[in-house]
Amino acid sequence: MKYNGNSVLRRKEKQVMAEVKEYNVLLVGATGAGKTSFIARHCGGEFLKEYHPTTRLSVSSCDFNTSAGKVVLNLWEVSDALSAKLRHACYFGTDAVIVMYDAASELSYEAVRNYRRDINYYMCGPIIIAGNKCDREDRIPRDPIITCHKFGFPCYELSTKSGYNCEKPFIHLLRELTGEDDLIPAE
Numbered sequence: 001m002k003y004n005g006n007s008v009l010r011r012k013e014k015q016v017m018a019e020v021k022e023y024n025v026l027l028v029g030a031t032g033a034g035k036t037s038f039i040a041r042h043c044g045g046e047f048l049k050e051y052h053p054t055t056r057l058s059v060s061s062c063d064f065n066t067s068a069g070k071v072v073l074n075l076w077e078v079s080d081a082l083s084a085k086l087r088h089a090c091y092f093g094t095d096a097v098i099v100m101y102d103a104a105s106e107l108s109y110e111a112v113r114n115y116r117r118d119i120n121y122y123m124c125g126p127i128i129i130a131g132n133k134c135d136r137e138d139r140i141p142r143d144p145i146i147t148c149h150k151f152g153f154p155c156y157e158l159s160t161k162s163g164y165n166c167e168k169p170f171i172h173l174l175r176e177l178t179g180e181d182d183l184i185p186a187e
Contacts, residue, residue: 022072023177024093028115029100030108034132035077037160038100042170043075064170065186068178073170091122096173103131103139103157116151126176127153128169135159 027035036058043062058077063070076094091097099115102108112129119127129147133139134157147155154172158165167185175183 020070020072021068021178022074023095023173024074024076025173026091026094026097027075027077027100028097028118030102030105030111031079032105033100033102033108034160035100038098038130038132038158038166039075039077041160041163041166062170064174066174066178066180067182067184067186068174068180071174071178073173091118094123094125095177096126096128097123098128098130098169098173099153100130100132103133103142104136106140109140109142112151116153126173128172129153129155130169131155131157132160135162135164 027039029035039060039062043060057079060075060077062073062075064073097115097119099112099119101112109131129151131142131147142157156165156168156172158168160166171183171185175181
């Protein structure tokens with residue numbers, strides 16, 4: 001039998017791939033809440049200065065090296081402009097949801113209620129509420145604990161512009177999805 005180094009390498013790659021955990025996370029929220037910037041901040045480390053609204057569905061993958069090993073989150077960003085029927089179809093096949101709102105917009109904040117109703121109907125899995133733009137002077141002050149109780153999900157205030165708290169929703173979801181309560185990001 002002839003030794004084939006390529007097949008050994010392929011087998012090792014498959015073993016490594018089997019150790020990688022992969023989850024689908026849906027990002028929803030009102031137009032202008034900062035979903036695209038949130039993804040860009042975490043996946044690329046940059047803040048997007050220009051506003052380019054997502055018109056349909058956008059999928060980005062982010063790798064997380066954690067104390068529980070490598071985890072890949074496929075982030076499905078859904079445009080608020082999609083028809084309700086198409087938006088609802090996106091809930092199927094997702095493992096978790098992040099609902100974003102603009103901390104300076106009352107309408108954006110109140111839209112969380114509609115997303116909550118959809119989420120409760122279409123899926124069961126970890127759900128996080130993220131209030132973006134908490135560094136703006138015109139933000140509407142809200143206590144995250146009260147927001148958490150109002151909507152029944154963990155809530156984080158963050159700023160994609162400054163990077164403040166941007167990792168916290170992801171760490172929370174990673175802990176819930178992997179079942180590792182003491183999971184921490186690895187260097």
